[in-house]
Amino acid sequence: MRIELAPDIEPRLRKALHQAGSREIGGMLFAEQLAPGHFRIVDFSLDPLSGSHANFRRDLAFHHEALTAFFQKTGRDFSRFNYLGEWHSHPSFSAQPSREDIDTMTDLVENGSSEITFALLLIVRLRFWMWIDYSMTAFAQGYAPHQARIAKRFI
Numbered sequence: 246m247r248i249e250l251a252p253d254i255e256p257r258l259r260k261a262l263h264q265a266g267s268r269e270i271g272g273m274l275f276a277e278q279l280a281p282g283h284f285r286i287v288d289f290s291l292d293p294l295s296g297s298h299a300n301f302r303r304d305l306a307f308h309h310e311a312l313t314a315f316f317q318k319t320g321r322d323f324s325r326f327n328y329l330g331e332w333h334s335h336p337s338f339s340a341q342p343s344r345e346d347i348d349t350m351t352d353l354v355e356n357g358s359s360e361i362t363f364a365l366l367l368i369v370r371l372r373f374w375m376w377i378d379y380s381m382t383a384f385a386q387g388y389a390p391h392q393a394r395i396a397k398r399f400i
């Protein structure tokens with residue numbers, strides 16, 4: 246699997262992290278599939294209700310609204326532009342997923358009532374106001390979570 250970022254994603258994330266300070270923020274990741282297994286993250290949502298690590302799971306109404314807006318913007322070309330996963334920040338500790346993060350994401354892809362069978366979890370942390378630490382973990386139904394890398398490294 247190959248993941249890359251559209252050019253404006255990293256500056257937008259950095260700005261959101263600056264504004265949030267020590268508050269945890271997050272939302273959804275939206276991607277364009279360039280080839281099978283090759284994705285470019287082209288947009289992300291910023292959940293207005295997020296703020297506590299224990300509650301990073303998105304609000305369902307907001308989720309639906311953000312997803313609908315993305316689909317409209319991309320011409321409802323679902324096979325090319327679609328949901329890719331979740332992101333959130335760890336302002337005050339390592340950008341690695343916590344046990345709870347792994348459980349929440351596993352539940353998302355393994356839950357029989359969910360249409361989601363594959364999702365990435367991107368965790369970001371602003372360091373020294375200049376660069377971003379990150380981890381990216383792929384979750385797929387029936388598989389153990391595994392670490393993924395962004396093809397073009399954050400600056």
Ligand SMILES: [Zn+2]
Pocket residue numbers: 298333334335342343346368
């Ligand atoms: Zn977390």
